[in-house]
Amino acid sequence: MTFRLLLTLLLLGLSVVAQPRTMTITIDDLPFMVASHPQYLPNAQRVTKELLRVLRAHRVPAIGFVNEGQLQVAGEVDARIRLLQQWLDAGMTLGNHTYSHPDLNSVSIEQYQHDIVRGDVVLRRLLHPQQPLYFRHPMTHTGDTQAKKDAIDAFLAARGYKITPHTIENYDFVYNVSYVRALRNKDVALQKKLRDSYLNYTLAVTEFAEKISLPIFGREIPQTLLIHANNLNADCLDEMLRRFEARGYRFVTLDEVMRDAAYQTKDTNVSRNGPTWLWRWMKSKGMNVSFRDDPEPPQWVMELYRQN
Ligand SMILES: [Zn+2]
Numbered sequence: 274m275t276f277r278l279l280l281t282l283l284l285l286g287l288s289v290v291a292q293p294r295t296m297t298i299t300i301d302d303l304p305f306m307v308a309s310h311p312q313y314l315p316n317a318q319r320v321t322k323e324l325l326r327v328l329r330a331h332r333v334p335a336i337g338f339v340n341e342g343q344l345q346v347a348g349e350v351d352a353r354i355r356l357l358q359q360w361l362d363a364g365m366t367l368g369n370h371t372y373s374h375p376d377l378n379s380v381s382i383e384q385y386q387h388d389i390v391r392g393d394v395v396l397r398r399l400l401h402p403q404q405p406l407y408f409r410h411p412m413t414h415t416g417d418t419q420a421k422k423d424a425i426d427a428f429l430a431a432r433g434y435k436i437t438p439h440t441i442e443n444y445d446f447v448y449n450v451s452y453v454r455a456l457r458n459k460d461v462a463l464q465k466k467l468r469d470s471y472l473n474y475t476l477a478v479t480e481f482a483e484k485i486s487l488p489i490f491g492r493e494i495p496q497t498l499l500i501h502a503n504n505l506n507a508d509c510l511d512e513m514l515r516r517f518e519a520r521g522y523r524f525v526t527l528d529e530v531m532r533d534a535a536y537q538t539k540d541t542n543v544s545r546n547g548p549t550w551l552w553r554w555m556k557s558k559g560m561n562v563s564f565r566d567d568p569e570p571p572q573w574v575m576e577l578y579r580q581n
Contacts, residue, residue, distance in 0.1 A: 293521065293523070294483070294493060294495075294496075294520060294521045294522045294523065295495040295496070295522065295523050295524075295525045295529070295530065296441075296495065296496040296497070296498060296517060296522045296523075296524055296525070296530075297334075297335075297336070297495065297496075297497050297498070297524070297525055297526060297527045297529070297530040298328070298333050298335040298336075298498050298500070298524060299335065299336050299337075299338065299409070299437060299439065299497060299498065299499050299500075299527065300324065300335055300336070300337045300338065300500055300501065300502050300506070301337075301338045301370055301409060301499060301500070301501050301502070302338070302340055302370065302374070302501045302502055302503075303337040303338060303339045303340065303343075303356075303357065303360070303367070303370070303502050304317050304321060304339070304343055304344075304353055304356040304357060304502065305317035305320055305321065305343070305356070305502050305503070306446065306449070306501040306502055306503040313346075313349075314349055314352060314353070316504065317353070317356055318352075318356065319507065320502060320503065320504060320506075320507040321356045321359055321360070321502070322359075323507040323508075323510075324502060324506065324507055324510060325359060325360065325363040325365070327510045327511045327514065328363065328365065328510070329363055329364070330511070331511075331514040331515075331518070331524065332524065333514065333524040334364065334365065334366075334524065334525065334526045335365050335366075335524075336365065336366045336367065336368055336407060336437075336526075336527045337357075337360050337365060337366075337367050337368070337502065338367070338368045338369070338370035338407075338409045338437070339357060339367055339368070339369065339370055339392070339395075339396060340370050340371060340372065340373065340374050340392070341372050341391065341392050341393070341394060341395055341396065342372045342373040342374070342391075344357075344395060354395060354399075357395070357396075357399060358399065361399060361400075366400070366404060366407075366526075366527075367396060367399065367400060368396075368406070368407035368408060368409060368437060369389065369392045369393045369396055369406065369407070369408045369409075369434065370392065370408075370409050370411060371385075371388040371389055371391075371392045371410075371411055372388045372389075372391035372392040373388055373391075374411045375388050375411060376411060376412055376414055377410060377411070377414045377415065377416055377417070377421060377425065378414050378417045378545050382420070382421055382424045382425065385421075385425060386424075386425070386428050389408070389425075389428065389429065389432070389434075390432075393406075405435060405528060406432070406433045406434045406435065407434065407435055407436075407437045407527060408429050408434040408435070408436055408437060409436075409437040409499075410425075410436070410547070412547045413439065413442075413499070413547030413548075414545070414546075414547045415436070415540065415542065415547070416543055417543065417544060417545045418543065419543050422543055435531065436540075437497075437527065438497055438536065438540070438550035438553075439497045439498070439499035439549060439550060440482050440486075440494070440496045440497045440498075440549050440550055440551050441475075441478055441479055441482045441496050441497065441498045441499065441549070442478070442498075442499045442500075442549065443471070443474055443475040443478050443498075443500065444474070444570045444574075445471065445500045445501055445503065445505055445506060446501055446503070447570060447574065447575070447578045448467055448470070448471045448474075448505050448570070448574060448578075449501065449503045449504060449505040449506075450578055450581045451463075451467055451574070451577045451578055451581060452464060452467045452468075452471075452504060452505045452508075453503075453504055453505075454581060455467060456504060464508075467505070467574070468505070468508060468509050468512075470570070470571060470574055471505060471509055472509060472512055472513055472516065474568065474570050474571070474574075475513055475516075476516055476520075477568040478567070478568055479496065479498075479517070479520070481566060481567050481568060482496055482549070482551060483496070484566075485551055485555075485562065485564065485567075486535070486551060488560075488562045489551060489554060489555045489558065489560060489562055490535050490554075494533060494535040494536075495525065495529070495530040495533050495535075495536075496522075496530075497527070497530055497550075535554065536550075538554040538557055538558065539554075539557045540553040540554065540557060541553070541556065541557045542556060542557075552564055
């Protein structure tokens, strides 16, 4: 083998390994997504500690979206606010996910605006005044009428908020309901089966997001993962991040992802659903790319969820 050939092969190998992919991790329903836990605080403390330990170990600058309504429980207000402070102390940032997690489809513009305002009382105290403000709509429902969408968009902008998109979601709330029940029943085999399926499904939807961005943008775009602060992710996040890293992902801030040209595409979606922004951007660009291959969770997972 000549030196030149060896060098070519080496460079080829390097370019495969160094395939640059970026992702930002966004975690909703802070401090803790309840799924029929008898005791909120001990669960919330354990999940917060574990999520932050894993995020730090993988050097992930994540953002957590808060429902301040969760903080207002007599005797626990300080302890619950401390959970949010832990996110900031760990180098993460926080955003507003409304006070009480209302569905924009089923409340008025005024009610929703009220919930946004109540949703950042503690947040504005905790965040540095220079920090950008991010908002995520519950269920990513951004308006089922043009009037609602326009009014809330304008209201958020006037309060200094940027709307947070997502390009990958993995039904973690569905898996989590069965997972919490399996934890309660000490059903170790089912816990493992759910974790394995969840991780495989997460990677399948990630691959889909990578692939579908090609016909829409002509390239792979930075991805935004949406998951929740729950027991399932506390127990799966380490392995999930490992698998992302094996696909060449580097984790970046939401700010950085939002600067990408793809994220400047308008979202003109008006509907009762909360689809991924890849779908919204595709529609806004007047394209008609099929999302038929977007994977669904396995049938048994959906059936188990419906039994709860
Ligand atoms: Zn939520």
